[in-house]
Ligand SMILES: Nc1ncnc2c1ncn2[C@@H]1O[C@H](COP(=O)(O)OP(=O)(O)O)[C@@H](O)[C@H]1O
C-alpha cells in the first residue's frame with residue numbers, strides 16, 4: 233500500500249527523529265523541515281507533538297506467511313520494540329490450532345482485545361534501566377494475523393482511543409500453495425500445514441479503502457521480503473512531514 237495511505241484522514245505528524253528513537257539514532261532529514269516552533273503549532277487535540285506519537289505496526293497475514301520472522305527483522309532494523317501476538321492466544325486456542333482446527337470469532341475476541349490494549353499501553357517514552365541500557369523503543373512492531381476487516385478495525389480503534397498512536401498494518405501476501413509448503417517445512421511450531429486452508433477461507437484481504445495497510449509480496453526469497461518490508465515502512469513513516477528521512 234504505501235500508495236494507499238490517505239493522509240487527509242487521521243493525518244500523521246512530522247516524524248523527525250522518530251523512525252529510530254531520537255536517543256540512539258542519527259537521522260538526516262533531506263529537504264526543508266519545519267522549525268521546532270512550527271512543530272509546536274500542532275495544537276489540535278488529535279495531533280500531539282511528534283515527540284510523543286508512537287508508531288504501532290501490525291504485521292499480518294495467514295499462518296506461515298512470515299509474520300514473526302519479518303516483524304523481528306523490522307524491529308531490529310528500525311530499533312523498535314517487538315511483541316509476538318501469538319503469545320496472547322489462550323492455551324485452549326493454541327491447542328485447537330495444534331489440532332488443525334480453525335479459531336472462530338469468539339475464540340479470537342479476547343486475544344484481539346489484549347493486543348489492542350497492548351497498543352494503548354505501549355510506553356510513551358523509551359524505557360531504559362541498568363539491565364537494558366539500550367532500552368525499549370516506544371514504537372512497536374507486533375504480529376497478529378488480523379485476518380478479517382473487523383479485527384483490523386478493532387485494532388484501529390486503539391489509535392482512535394490513544395491520541396498519540398499511529399496504527400499501521402503490513403499484509404504479507406502469498407498464495408495458499410506457498411504457505412502450505414512453508415508451514416509443512418517449519419519445525420517446532422504449533423500451527424501446521426493443516427491450518428492453512430481454513431486461514432485462507434477466513435481471510436478478508438485488505439481492500440483499497442484500507443489506506444493504512446502496506447502490502448508486501450512474500451512469494452520470493454525471505455531476504456527480498458524483508459528488504460521490501462523495511463523499505464515500505466521507512467517510506468511510509470518518512471512521508472509524515474513530506475520529506476524523506478534517511479536513517480543511518
Ligand atoms: N519470502 C519469505 N517471507 C517470509 N517467510 C519466508 C519466506 N521464505 C521463506 N520463509 C520462511 O517461512 C517461515 C515463516 O514462518 P513464520 O515467520 O513463523 O510465519 P508466521 O509468523 O506468519 O506464522 C519461516 O520459516 C521463514 O524462514
Ligand SMILES: O=C(O)[C@H](O)[C@@H](O)[C@H](O)[C@H](O)COP(=O)(O)O
Pocket residue numbers: 293294295296299300318321329334335340376377378379421423431
Ligand atoms: O487468528 C488466527 O487464526 C491465528 O492468529 C492464526 O492466524 C495464526 O496464524 C496462528 O496464531 C498461528 O500462528 P502463526 O501465524 O505464527 O503460524
